[in-house]
Amino acid sequence: MPATEPRCLEDFEVGDRIETDAVTVTRDMIRAFAQQYDPQPMHLDEAAAQGTVFGELVGSGWQTLALTMRLLVDARLLGGTPIVGAEFKDMRFHAPMRPGDSLRASAEVLAIRPSKSRPERGFMDLKVTTTNAAGEPLVTQSWRLVVPSRAAAAP
Secondary structure, X not given: OOOOOEOOHHHOOOOOEEEOOOEEOOHHHHHHHHHHHOOOHHHHOHHHHOOOOOOOOOOOHHHHHHHHHHHHHXXXXXXXXXXXXXXXXXXXXXXXXXXXXXXXXXXXXXXXXXOOOOOOEEEEXXXXXXXXXXXXXXXXXXEEEEEEOHHHHOO
């Protein structure tokens, strides 16, 4: 199925895995994001960052999450169907994002459930992992998405 075609709940199976391309994070990207959304020393200034728990310039966790979302959107996680979140939980930061890191994201389908009250949709649970080029996890999280069913696509 082409990546632009909408995908429905029935198009997925438990165990399916979606892998993204990579994005390389630069110092400028880290600083620009931090200036607007998370203006803390470890994200803005290399000298000031040395005095933090990280000891060096690192990207904001919020930026890591935003890049994860972008990677999964670009990978057409649900084909042409928009990604609509119902719940995000169990978020865990394992390591900071550093300048020069190449991030990739993967999403593994853990569960699929039709809605009991709305036959035109259902829920899909995913384990989302963002890694650096060495394959080390930077962040893991659980997503529950609202996904249309074939009933929604029927005329």
